[in-house]
Amino acid sequence: MTGIAIVGLGHWGPNLAGGFGVDPRARVRRLVDVDAARLARVAARVPGARTTTRLEDALEDPEVDAVVVATPTSTHRAIAGAALLAGKHVLVEKPMAASVRECEELCALAGRAGRILMVGHVFLFNAAVRRAKAYVDEGALGRVYYLSMVRTNLGPVRADVNAAWDLASHDLSIAMHLLGAGPVSVSATGGSWLNPGIEDAVFATARFRGDVLAHLHASWLHPRKAREVVVVGERRMLTFDDMNLTEPLRLYDKGVAPGGAGEGVVDSFASFRSSIREGDIVIPRVATGEPLREECRCFLDAIERGEAPLSDGRFGLEVVRALEAISRSVAGGGREEPVLR
Numbered sequence: 489m490t491g492i493a494i495v496g497l498g499h500w501g502p503n504l505a506g507g508f509g510v511d512p513r514a515r516v517r518r519l520v521d522v523d524a525a526r527l528a529r530v531a532a533r534v535p536g537a538r539t540t541t542r543l544e545d546a547l548e549d550p551e552v553d554a555v556v557v558a559t560p561t562s563t564h565r566a567i568a569g570a571a572l573l574a575g576k577h578v579l580v581e582k583p584m585a586a587s588v589r590e591c592e593e594l595c596a597l598a599g600r601a602g603r604i605l606m607v608g609h610v611f612l613f614n615a616a617v618r619r620a621k622a623y624v625d626e627g628a629l630g631r632v633y634y635l636s637m638v639r640t641n642l643g644p645v646r647a648d649v650n651a652a653w654d655l656a657s658h659d660l661s662i663a664m665h666l667l668g669a670g671p672v673s674v675s676a677t678g679g680s681w682l683n684p685g686i687e688d689a690v691f692a693t694a695r696f697r698g699d700v701l702a703h704l705h706a707s708w709l710h711p712r713k714a715r716e717v718v719v720v721g722e723r724r725m726l727t728f729d730d731m732n733l734t735e736p737l738r739l740y741d742k743g744v745a746p747g748g749a750g751e752g753v754v755d756s757f758a759s760f761r762s763s764i765r766e767g768d769i770v771i772p773r774v775a776t777g778e779p780l781r782e783e784c785r786c787f788l789d790a791i792e793r794g795e796a797p798l799s800d801g802r803f804g805l806e807v808v809r810a811l812e813a814i815s816r817s818v819a820g821g822g823r824e825e826p827v828l829r
């Protein structure tokens with residue numbers, strides 16, 4: 489039985505308490521938040537868990553084996569670091585921390601302590617993303633040309649990170665998972681209207697090895713809630729609409745074959761028409777499992793087996809490398825910035 493402490497019980501923390509609460513291998517033993525009123529509200533839904541406003545109470549508790557960090561990003565390094573130093577396994581929410589340096593420090597601490605460090609990139613545990621990854625890996629799309637990703641809504645507005653760190657961190661994780669590596673460079677622009685210096689909307693283009701592009705539109709200042717991913721490949725194209733709960737994924741047997749007109753190039757409307765392929769659209773059945781439960785299960789598996797989880801500290805660090813490059817590019821007026829490794 490793995491004893492869990494959840495730190496941070498705002499919007500997301502209670503969902504994590506629920507995710508571990510349904511797994512017979514785990515018991516949520518401690519709930520920690522600096523806000524006593526929040527603690528009291530959530531405690532009623534987590535039977536058997538003791539509440540505290542002091543992190544130390546959870547870190548000193550021998551019945552707590554693992555600490556789940558769902559506080560604002562700016563606090564991740566301090567809380568996750570203290571938990572690792574106390575010998576606890578850590579699941580820290582995305583983005584992993586506020587800088588590459590902080591992420592590297594957490595990876596080093598976990599390595600030295602011999603403890604599991606996982607980052608809550610929940611889309612890696614989403615059944616539609618898993619199916620999309622299988623399509624990409626088995627070559628159903630052919631060579632991937634580009635991805636287009638939109639994540640917008642009105643709120644929630646963050647005070648410690650911008651819309652890219654908060655929202656595009658999901659899309660970067662999906663793109664990196666599908667492509668098997670992080671981007672080599674990014675260019676991005678963004679605007680801050682609500683809070684000085686914190687971009688409410690970011691438009692970024694990430695360049696991956698092999699001429700693959702990903703365009704990311706992240707905004708919490710937008711009238712429409714959208715969570716859309718398009719993957720355009722040489723042979724097929726794929727869409728993932730996370731707002732569509734029953735049929736999130738579509739595989740389009742569409743494409744343009746260069747050389748369809750016999751010349752190896754598409755240089756006129758006639759050759760374009762002759763080379764276009766409009767086949768079937770497949771809507772695969774995707775299990776409607778709960779990704780967050782899968783994420784919690786993966787964390788418990790990693791602890792039991794002593795194996796790195798899918799979204800381990802290294803993966804979270806790669807996401808933050810790309811986010812830092814996006815921030816540098818925004819500050820530099822959209823200049824293309826290398827993702828430093």
Ligand SMILES: NC(=O)c1ccc[n+]([C@@H]2O[C@H](COP(=O)([O-])OP(=O)(O)OC[C@H]3O[C@@H](n4cnc5c(N)ncnc54)[C@H](O)[C@@H]3O)[C@@H](O)[C@H]2O)c1
Pocket residue numbers: 495496497498499500501520521522523526543557558559560561563581582583608609610654
């Ligand atoms: N994976 C996802 O889909 C997803 C969704 C939402 C949020 N998140 C992530 O979860 C984290 C929290 O987001 P949220 O929306 O729940 O934020 P929130 O502001 O709603 O809640 C944060 C909570 O942490 C508490 N807190 C702040 N500092 C603390 C400290 N030092 N010690 C203990 N408690 C502290 C606050 O009182 C608050 O209750 C962020 O990293 C965010 O990016 C992930």
